[in-house]
Amino acid sequence: MATAVLTTGRELSNPPSDGITNLRFSNHSDHLLVSSWDKSVRLYDASANVLRGEFMHAGPVLDCCFHDDSSGFSAAADNTVRRLVFSSNKEDILGRHDAPVRCIEYSYAAGQLITGSWDKTLKCWDPRGASGQERTLVGTYPQPERVYSLSLVGHRLVVATAGRHVNIYDLRNMSQPEQRRESSLKYQTRCVRCYPNGTGYALSSVEGRVAMEFFDLSEASQAKKYAFKCHRKSEAGRDIVYPVNAIAFHPIYGTFATGGCDGYVNVWDGNNKKRLYQYSKYPTSIAALSFSRDGRLLAVASSYTFEEGPKAGTKADEQDAIYVRSVNEIEVKPKPKVYPNPPA
Amino acid sequence: MGKKKKRVSSKVWCYYCDREFDDEKILVQHQKAKHFKCHVCHKKLSTAGGMAIHVLQVHKESVTKVPNAKPGRESTDIEIYGMQGIPPDILAAHYGEEEDDVPSKAAKVDIPPTQLVGGMIPPPLGTGYPSRPALPTMPPVYNPAVPVPPNAWVVPPRPQPWFSQPPVVSVPPAAPYTQQPLFPVQNVRPPLPATAPALQTQITPPGLPTSAPVPVSQPLFPVVGNNHTTTQSSAFSAPPLPSSVPSVTPVMSTNVPVDTHLSSNSSVTSSYQAIGVPGGAASNSHSYASGPNTGGPSIGPPPVIANKAPAPQPATNEVYLVWDDEAMSMEERRMSLPKYQVHDESSQMSSIDAAIDKRILESRLAGRMAF
Numbered sequence: 001m002a003t004a005v006l007t008t009g010r011e012l013s014n015p016p017s018d019g020i021t022n023l024r025f026s027n028h029s030d031h032l033l034v035s036s037w038d039k040s041v042r043l044y045d046a047s048a049n050v051l052r053g054e055f056m057h058a059g060p061v062l063d064c065c066f067h068d069d070s071s072g073f074s075a076a077a078d079n080t081v082r083r084l085v086f087s088s089n090k091e092d093i094l095g096r097h098d099a100p101v102r103c104i105e106y107s108y109a110a111g112q113l114i115t116g117s118w119d120k121t122l123k124c125w126d127p128r129g130a131s132g133q134e135r136t137l138v139g140t141y142p143q144p145e146r147v148y149s150l151s152l153v154g155h156r157l158v159v160a161t162a163g164r165h166v167n168i169y170d171l172r173n174m175s176q177p178e179q180r181r182e183s184s185l186k187y188q189t190r191c192v193r194c195y196p197n198g199t200g201y202a203l204s205s206v207e208g209r210v211a212m213e214f215f216d217l218s219e220a221s222q223a224k225k226y227a228f229k230c231h232r233k234s235e236a237g238r239d240i241v242y243p244v245n246a247i248a249f250h251p252i253y254g255t256f257a258t259g260g261c262d263g264y265v266n267v268w269d270g271n272n273k274k275r276l277y278q279y280s281k282y283p284t285s286i287a288a289l290s291f292s293r294d295g296r297l298l299a300v301a302s303s304y305t306f307e308e309g310p311k312a313g314t315k316a317d318e319q320d321a322i323y324v325r326s327v328n329e330i331e332v333k334p335k336p337k338v339y340p341n342p343p344a
Numbered sequence: 345m346g347k348k349k350k351r352v353s354s355k356v357w358c359y360y361c362d363r364e365f366d367d368e369k370i371l372v373q374h375q376k377a378k379h380f381k382c383h384v385c386h387k388k389l390s391t392a393g394g395m396a397i398h399v400l401q402v403h404k405e406s407v408t409k410v411p412n413a414k415p416g417r418e419s420t421d422i423e424i425y426g427m428q429g430i431p432p433d434i435l436a437a438h439y440g441e442e443e444d445d446v447p448s449k450a451a452k453v454d455i456p457p458t459q460l461v462g463g464m465i466p467p468p469l470g471t472g473y474p475s476r477p478a479l480p481t482m483p484p485v486y487n488p489a490v491p492v493p494p495n496a497w498v499v500p501p502r503p504q505p506w507f508s509q510p511p512v513v514s515v516p517p518a519a520p521y522t523q524q525p526l527f528p529v530q531n532v533r534p535p536l537p538a539t540a541p542a543l544q545t546q547i548t549p550p551g552l553p554t555s556a557p558v559p560v561s562q563p564l565f566p567v568v569g570n571n572h573t574t575t576q577s578s579a580f581s582a583p584p585l586p587s588s589v590p591s592v593t594p595v596m597s598t599n600v601p602v603d604t605h606l607s608s609n610s611s612v613t614s615s616y617q618a619i620g621v622p623g624g625a626a627s628n629s630h631s632y633a634s635g636p637n638t639g640g641p642s643i644g645p646p647p648v649i650a651n652k653a654p655a656p657q658p659a660t661n662e663v664y665l666v667w668d669d670e671a672m673s674m675e676e677r678r679m680s681l682p683k684y685q686v687h688d689e690s691s692q693m694s695s696i697d698a699a700i701d702k703r704i705l706e707s708r709l710a711g712r713m714a715f
Contacts, residue, residue, distance in 0.1 A: 059686030078686045188670055206667040238662040306678040307667045
């Protein structure tokens with residue numbers, strides 16, 4: 001078992017002044033987009049450690065994503081979906097939901113923006129259309145419950161909602177889900193992320209567990225699925241079970257990192273069912289994770305996620321922070337499977 | 345049914361819990377973490393006997409059972425290391441197990457009917473067998489407080505596969521239901537009151553519409569051995585039947601995930617499976633404690649009626665769930681704080697308009713227009 005690295009990575013200057021809800025690396029550069037409870041979306045150059053822009057909203061921003069290197073999108077608690085233009089530092093409202101917008105994803109394959117809200121709907125937007133809800137809204141798709149997490153791979157969209165529902169869509173035919181599933185984990189879904197190879201998804205819960213699922217319904221594929229426990233500790237005769245807030249897949253190796261309320265980031269090899277690495281403990285809960293496009297950087301949002309309710313005061317070392325760490329190949333590269341020598 | 349399970353002979357498995365592993369190194373790792381670990385100091389020993397000796401010599405306690413082992417395989421006397429030392433009869437029995445002993449791992453998936461050609465069910469979804477009872481039939485237990493059914497009563501049919509239609513069993517009117525025993529006896533069901541409809545336990549195979557359920561004969565509660573007189577607080581004690589009993593539709597969990605308990609996964613090595621039972625607390629080797637400041641009752645996993653009794657497990661740590669509110673997410677709870685309360689711009693505008701209208705109305709009533 002590899003030992004934990006002493007450093008947590010380089011801390012970005014000018015972090016948000018309240019909890020971090022999500023962070024995303026650009027697909028084209030080392031720019032990092034960060035959304036926060038302080039009602040802002042911030043754009044950083046992660047490699048240069050420079051704040052490039054800031055966009056203020058009317059309410060907390062629950063998610064954000066890139067369109068390209070010149071623009072991005074945000075999902076806010078004021079029910080709005082906004083387009084952010086980095087060069088001019090301007091923003092415009094693409095449209096609205098009837099409740100806070102929890103998740104946002106841009107599909108390069110479909111050229112559409114997908115948003116999920118606590119109003120129990122999924123909405124697809126065409127950002128190329130002129131501003132104004134009527135012109136940009138492609139469709140509204142009712143969900144069984146409030147949307148908690150979204151993930152895209154190619155034309156596949158996975159939607160995880162409250163009540164442990166999981167809907168799988170083909171973006172080319174959104175009229176109804178391709179599959180309706182129930183989470184194989186018994187507790188509330190926290191995060192869902194598709195495998196980079198498009199064969200399935202990882203889903204985490206508030207009960208320190210991650211399930212590895214497959215889209216293909218054949219018996220052979222379904223036999224491969226499994227779940228494992230993580231982000232737990234034994235202390236004073238009791239087992240403390242932490243929510244698994246974040247999952248991020250490495251773009252090159254297909255291994256993945258998980259972040260939990262225990263303040264740890266673990267790297268896993270899903271194929272070999274092994275933990276590859278555990279980074280040293282961060283000051284507080286891990287709210288979000290993102291690998292850069294080439295997998296050389298890992299952005300870690302260390303930020304209290306409200307798992308223990310309102311806190312009177314935050315210690316100085318528990319302040320919300322963004323760490324960008326250089327990823328060593330040994331931490332993320334899957335180890336070849338060693339088979340025992342057959343008996344003579 | 346009698347078909348032998350196709351097993352890859354290279355697969356190794358644990359004598360104590362029947363779990364399979366890809367190689368013996370991982371099996372040994374598993375045994376050390378799950379079966380040969382000292383419950384006092386958590387030291388990992390190489391064999392069950394070694395663990396028993398360690399506990400006796402170092403902690404002055406005696407260990408007679410291997411932790412987390414299946415019933416009948418708890419002896420510390422058999423020297424097992426990986427696959428070495430497994431009695432030949434158990435080896436033979438393991439490789440000769442029948443296909444239907446393996447729990448179904450089919451995903452619980454609902455495919456919209458329009459995607460099925462001619463309304464057919466895809467092969468992986470269209471096959472299934474009812475699970476067999478985990479324990480042998482218990483001898484009848486009699487409780488004087490529970491009336492014994494008369495000989496004339498119709499005996500319910502034996503369990504059938506879900507695809508066949510068993511005959512409907514009619515329950516004749518019974519005497520008025522007066523008193524429940526103080527300690528309900530496990531697996532002895534009092535007669536239904538005259539007003540109660542027949543209990544039906546239904547399971548719909550995946551892919552078929554739920555409007556046409558197929559009855560399956562299932563026990564109302566999981567079978568628990570030996571605890572014939574359990575208190576009402578027991579997870580498996582039968583709750584008093586109400587005056588009218590609704591039809592019971594259990595959630596059949598065909599999709600129990602396989603936990604990969606690798607020694608590197610986490611410091612917590614105890615495995616648990618919560619089973620919810622109507623009228624009883626969740627049966628669990630751990631008690632889930634409520635998370636702090638989450639402002640609501642501890643909501644466990646959705647109820648599942650299980651046919652198998654949980655394997656007897658050693659006393660384990662209490663499990664404390666940091667976030668235990670199943671009704672809402674952390675973000676939803678956080679949004680309820682006053683500092684995050686927002687109104688979108690349109691509602692803000694309407695509230696401004698309302699304030700202006702109110703001001704105009706007030707000034708008119710006062711007999712002057714003041715802006």
